[in-house]
Amino acid sequence: MRQEKRDRQAKILDALGQAPSLRVAELASSLHVSTETIRRDLDELTEAGLLNRTYGGAVRPQGSEPGIAERKLINLQERRRIAQAATRLVGDARSLLLGSGATVEHVAREIAARLDNIMVTTHSCGVAAALASNSSIEVMLIPGLYHAAEACVFGGHAIVFLQNLYADYVILGASGVDQDGPNNALAETAAVNAAMLGRSAKSIVVADQGKFNQQFATRYASWTQIGTLVTDAPPPENLASSLNSHNVRLLVAAETG
Structure with missing residues (x-):
């Protein structure tokens, strides 16, 4: 695929991440094609399983979250800012637990660039690969059943393995964050996240504003279990009130440049 088409389709997916539906005419106007x-792009993205075509446009499947391969293409600048802010919070760490997901992979890249001589334990193959650029970081992969769409492992082996670990911080992503806490579209991943929370002294959730007030299958923690939420924009009033009432630190990563 040519870079021009790749960039355009990434922008389409990014736009669909911000709105429930898209119109062909509006996309053509905004992307200057x-x-x-646009219709050919939407047909190709539909064939790849990344969206659903409708008459005159496209929608994201109701109640579903795109796979990590797609999520890596959207909200890149926002995730980068979140990752930079989260990494600054763990500069004193000697050991970390990292969850899975596109935003956590951004965090892993920032950690590899900025921190040295630490141990990171993760159930995400993408996170482990991102950390590999820094040879001073010791990476431990959690065992378990492999989930291809999320490039991570889960299951009983992972949960049991975590019971023998301890970390200074855990950094977790989320499919959604609402007034009750962070949640995940996959119950299997949520179970690993919950186990990680029990094995760390401090906890950080990283989630962009597109996750606000989104509800998916499984809530893996209440806000009483979370120390800090790092995001890219102020949350809506109901979420902000819940964070405040549960003494969760809110860190909004500022836009620079």
């Missing part, structure tokens, strides 16, 4: 080009 013909409606025929």
